[in-house]
Amino acid sequence: MGFLAPWFLAGLAVLGLPVYVHLLRQYKSKPVKFSSLMFFERRTQSSVKHRRLKYLLLFSVRCLFIVLLVLAFARPYIHSTSIARASGGRNVVFAIDNSFSMRQDDRFPQAKQAALDAIQQMKEGDRGQVISFGGPARLVTDMTADRANLRAAVSAIEPADDTSSYAELSRVLRSTAESYKTDVEAHVFTDDQKSSLPAAFSDLKLDDGTKLIIHPVATKNIPNWTVESVEAPRRVFDTKKVRTVATIAGFNTEEATRKVTLVANGKELESKQVKVPANGRATVEFLALDAPYGFTRCEIRIDSADKFPDDDHWLFSVERADPKPALLIHSDSDSASPLYIKTALEAATEAPFRLESLPVSQSANANVTKYAFVILSDPGPLPEKLQTAIDTFVHNGGSVLITLGKNSPAGRHVPIADLQNLGLRTIAPDREGVLTVASADTSYPAFAEARNWGGVDFYQVTRLQLPQASPDVRVAAQLSDGTPLLIDRQVGEGHAVVFTSPFDNVANNIPVEPVWLPFLDQLTREMGGVGSSQTNYKVGSFVELRSTREKGVPVEITGPGDKRLLSLSESSKATNFQFPSAGFFDIRRANGREELAAVNPDPRESDLTLIPQETLDLWKNTGIAPKGSSNAVAGDTSQDDNAELWWWVLAALAVLAVAESWLGNRHMTAETMTADKEMVA
């Protein structure tokens, strides 16, 4: 039983009123004068008792009336928890941390043994549930009284490479308490890793009635060195050696010199000594990686000589390939834009594209499907065949960049993007001032790094009529007069990117400004499908396997040990895949592209610093209050299961009101008569 508005219980202080009236004031009442008591005797105690009994009856009625009135305001209810509690026995959750850090020394076997011991101590009628929370919390069993089942479940839990999260554990405990409508005793077997705490302490809030008992398997901070990160290009397109930078971190460590080794395809290429400061980080650079064509399985190792060797290496993959061809179609008279664009693409780091340019008059038979993307640099009217080919190319997932200038006819639709051309606007700088970039959406990949548009001036822009509130159209940048500068429209599975000013250094000065290179590099990488491709992942992260139009096309994932990780049905239906462990994963996507994903544990798991005891105490205290008490979690829907009793309390109040009136009336009448007699006397 609980109260939805318990603060009204303070009204019980009003009980002092009837106590005063009946017990204190009663003894202060004046006796009634009588002429002589010579004919009265003192043997009248029974009648006195009778009188007090009657007064006490009225007193009790009044007290009960006040109590019920206060209760009605406090809105009492019976929680279904009470029913569950009445059935007897505890509901015990055994939560076992099987995160990567539990691989240190014998932490994990200790945790399992402690869990088995706790299960052994379950009493008759107790029910238990086993949870593992190394990564996403997993309910290994249902709530059951079968100890053998619980023991088997604990024994079956294996150490994982994922990251534990106490916030995730608290969420599952809250959910469990809510599901079973009962108090929960949670035994948590973990290494109290501080890095597993959430940023906000409120995420640790336990449900009311949840008793948290932590069984720590680590008692002190252990020094540990690890490879925290590795920077290396995912793909290389030239013949140069790959530059690799590794970061070595020490947690709770003294200053020390560690040996760092670069390994490629199982072969040690180079080793270096690096001095790692106390509790600090150091970087080491390798230039010896000469990756062959295709994927290379690379690794950075350290000789940490600490008690946690599992985190002493970092996997990464490098793919060497030829640059992809890209097609530029320009007007016959335009020679500036091919020059600027080609120069920019070749100047990019690890240039992934090789630009082929064609004047529009020679492009009718161009096979656009072999190109990573197509650029239409203000070409004017396109040959119908080419336009159809590009349209098909884009609908199938390709991308096209269209710049608009003096060759784009006003009043007609922009090809592919299907936007109405309202005509070219030429700025007179001496009268109107030049146009500049007023806003750029930095969440758009092309503007993520190209942010300095201060010196870029626009003299000619093409005005377009954009569809109203279309989800396909995204204006990524606008000029100072509000004219859209870059519009991205999704066409089929691909994108048509429209830039409303040509790259000719006449209509604007972009090609000669510093922002030009990062802008075009990022834009073309995104269009060519290079920018978004990621090959290094953390354990527990997801990888997208197919797009919506690739339904039914099989995908393939081969994990460490050459195990196929997808069943036949999953390979044709799964849209994404979560990496369950560290290692190299061969991924063959639905579009035919192959990828070698290097998966590493989260570096936070290498920080074995313990949680301060006071933090653990605070965490435990969040669930101490009995279920149904006032400090319920905000937004808790458990009240929906409460049977409110205020209606019954009101009915009892009505009955008591009648009883009090009747008794009080009799009492008042007697007192009035007595007072009259006293006045006469």
Added chain:
Amino acid sequence: MQQFLDPVVLASISSLDLVAKTVVDGFVAGLHRSPTFGFSQEFAEYQQYNQGDDLRHVDWNVFARTDRIYLKKFRGETNMQLLILLDASASMTYGSGTVSKIDYARYIAASLVYLSSQQRDATGLIVFDEDVANYVQPSTRQGQMMRLMHAIEQAHGGSRTNFAKPFAHFLQFLKRRGIVVVLSDFYDDPDVIVKAIEPLRYRGNEVILFHILDPNEIEPKFRDPVLLEDSEDASAMEVSPEYARGEYRAKIDQHIRVLAEKAQRAGLEYVFMNTAKPLDKGLRDYLAVRQRRR
């Protein structure tokens, strides 16, 4: 006129002498007798001479004719002496209605004073509680009635009742025989009361005891248990309605009965008066006694 004998009506009259006049005039008118009743000098009877009788009352004409000595008696040949003993103890202040016992006693006393002054009787007053509180010597002097009225009006509730001590003093004041009227609630042992008053009778006085009680004393009507405080000694006692209806009534009835019996046995006239009843019964009894004395 009978309504003017109602104590409730009399309570609305502020002046005590006016109360007395109202009562007596109304009472006498009700008797259909002359206001000068008992005031003539007409012949009453002959009484044989006994040794010691006053020779001035011998009818010598009868002696001459019959050679026997007879005394000639006349009505109203002598004025009576009336002494009113008014109990002004604290218990007399009790009253459940508009008229308390001492008010009622005042009305009776005032009426008697007025009545006796009309008959030129020498009237005196003693107000007492546990001692003599006030004393007005019997007299027929001018202004005596007003002195008595004033003394009656001044009588108020004093302390507790004690019959033995004041009555010992009364004996000193009684030089002539007459009528002694005692107005009290007689809250004492009947033996003690009679023993204290009896000596008055020995001196040839006619003694009338007016036993004045409130209706609530005779028949208490408590609906609920009540804490009662004795008006004389301030002692308190919780009393249940059941006790008041049962045992108390039996005790007060027995007290009244025993007091009446013992008084009659001692030759004392006993008149029980309920303050809720008219005053005429008291006056009638007084006049009957006076008639007998004459």
